[in-house]
Amino acid sequence: MGKLLINCDLGENESDEQTRILIELADAANICCGVHAGNPEKMEATLREAEKRDVMIGAHPGLANAGGRGGDRPSPDNFRVLLEQQLKDFIDCADRVVCTVSYVKLHGSLYHAVEYDEALAEVYLSVLQSTGLDLGVFALSGGKFQEKAKAVGLTVYEEVFADRGYRANGSLVPRADDGALLNVESAIARFRHWQRSGLMKTADGELITLQADTICIHSDSPGSEQLLKQLQFLNGSLD
DSSP: OOOOEEEEEESSSSOHHHHHHHHHHOSEEEEEOSSSSSOHHHHHHHHHHHHHHTOEEEEEOOOSGGGGSSSOOOOHHHHHHHHHHHHHHHHHHHHHHTOOOOEEOOOHHHHHHHHHOHHHHHHHHHHHHHSSSOOEEEEETTOHHHHHHHHTTOOEEEEEESSBOBOTTSOBOOTTSTTSBOOHHHHHHHHHHHHHHSEEEOTTSOEEEOOOSEEEEETTSTTHHHHHHHHHHHTTSOO
């Protein structure tokens, strides 16, 4: 397996110190657009840190309710408004900071909704293509949306998750369920096995084939700093 891009969700409710620590270890920063968590000031501060550290920068739009996790899916029209507004605010802020936005990664419920809701997936593709920017997209490895995005010519980074449990169909274990979140030891053991074999162990002990270009660590996961350091070492980025 080749070298992976290690990404981290940032600009949410982590402390400024935690932002600095994690951004030094990450290759790509998925920065909250100030809605599902954080605020506009945190978004700008995180963009400035990312620009200083020369990491890839991605917009991370999400739902305002329940921290962007759970709740009802938006209608296609409301989803379009949400995306257009958050991406505009993010890109405008990036222009002030003078940094380049390279990709978009949906947050939480929206990330999974476009896998199952055709209408939302079409809206997402339309908005990505309408920005006038050369934006890639981070999408679930082996999922339906990454296929749609590739089919219309978008640059796609298939993504796996270091700190989240998997189900046998390749989706993530819902956060309210047992096995949803892995501790550092379990996450590293699973990563090492997947790195060697291409087989990801699921929460019920099955093995599924997943390939990826990038792997995610959530900033609010316990031990996120330790996990990032170990993944970078195993990925061949640290001595």
